[in-house]
Amino acid sequence: MKFSVNQQDLQKSLGYCQGVIEKRSTxxxxxxxLIEAVNSKLKITATDLDLIFVNEISNIKIFDEGKTTTSSSIMFDIVRKIPSGSQINFENTGESKLQLESNKSLFNLNSINASEFPITDENFNENEFIINSKDLLKLLNKCKFSISNDETRHYLSGIFFHQTQTDDKNFLTAAATDSHRMSISKVRLKNKIEFEPIILPKKAIFQLCSLLEDYDGEVKVSNIKSKIKFELNNSILISKLIDGKFPNYIQVIPRENQKKLEIDLKSFLNSVDRVASVSLDKKDGVKFNLTKDNLDLSVNNTNSGDGKESLSVKFDTDLDISFNSRYLLDIASQLNGDNIEIYLKDTGSPALIKDPADFDSIYVVMPMKG
Known part of the structure; x- marks a missing residue:
């Protein structure tokens, strides 16, 4: 195998691979x-057995076709330090060596025969549909911060995707919760699709986000019983799915929250962030002391001190309630409008948060005691 590739193209591809490969694998x-130079393309594959990432680079020169494997982290570390725009030449020089040469640099990397690399070839054409990359990224970003880190409840450690219908309109709906907060978002589909409900794992979500942030176009989504595949222009991501039943999140959405609190979004974000500065533990609550058209935000930590800030708001009554500041900041940072709307019932009931600029996304946050 012998080929030449642009440094920037290779660095980008290898960068994606770092999110897939486990740093300490047995x-x-x-x-x-897996590096394959064939059919005028360079194909790079990374896997941890649960997640498979494949990327193709077409802007290369192949002198001899072939394939091999080498350390992802070492190769990435070398390539990112080579001057941008340089050509990098690769050649198999022996049974277990891959030579990398660029400018005045020369490396001989250990390699393992490509036949030992675990790859699968499964038919994903049973259920497939097309979605715009920006729509898919929106669903992921609106929900990913609500994913649970509790490994004992594995069914909450991902985003639940399913098809829903409202007024004869079809939507792809996403939901995530850690039992303290919940995010729900949906995007309109052109047609009804054949798509069984799935739970996408956290690692696949963050890898997919990194791909979608650099891509603007269509994504083909196809799934079989235990796996799902996302196909972009020159990348493929295949992930195992979480085997479990996602809870009935619809019944958790508050229905009786009639007290509407409306706040300027930027002011709210900045104020919560400032008063939370005195908190040594991000789990400390930020207290809302609400009176007519006024909100006093306060944080009190016995080890570090206290902070307080007032905001002009739209609100009609008096109410005291506390929330985890981190949860509020996570949600507020995802809103698109000028204001944030928080619907309240009483001190002990969950709050419903809405974005006036995005009627297809809602958030639920449990209050803190005390």
Missing amino acids: LPILSNI
Whole structure:
């Protein structure tokens, strides 16, 4: 195998691979990437057995076709330090060596035969649909911060995707919760799709986000019983799905929250962030002391001090309630409008948060005691 590739193209591809490969794998081959130079393209594959990432680079020169594997982290570290725009030449020089040469740099990297790399070839054409990359990224970003880190409840450690209908309109709806907060978002589909409900794992979500942030176009989504595949222009991501039943999140959405609190979004974000500065533990609550058209935000920590700030708001009554400041900041940072709307019932009931600029996304936050 012998080929030449642009440094920037290769660095970008290898950068994606770092999010897939486990840093401490018990199987040496899983620390490697599969490199295939064939059919005028360079194909790079990374996997941890649960997640498979494939990226193709077409802007290359192939002198001899072939394939091998080598350390993903070492190769990435070398390539990112080579001057931007340089050409990098690769050649298999022996049974277990891959030579990398660029400018005045020369490296001989250990390699493992490509036949040992675990790859699967499954038919994903049973259920497939097309979604715009920006719509898919929106669903992921609106929900990912609400994913649970509790490994004992694995069914909450991902985003739940399913198809819903409202007034004969079809939507792809996403939901995530850690039992303290919940995010729900949906995007309109052109047609009804054949798509069974799934729970997408956290690692796949963050890898998919990194791909979608650099891509503007269509994404083909196809799934079989235990796996899902996302196809972009020159990348493929295949992930195992979480085996479990997502709870009935609809019944958790508050229905009787009639007390509407309306606040300037930027002012709210900045104020919560400032008063939370005295908190040594981000789990400390920020207290809302609400009177007519006024909100006093306060945080009190016995070890560090206290902070207080007032905001002019739209609100009609008196109410005291406390929330985890981190939860509020996570939600507020995802809103698109000028204001944030928080619907309240009483001191002990969950709050419903809405974005006036996005009627297709809602958030629920449990209050803190005290």
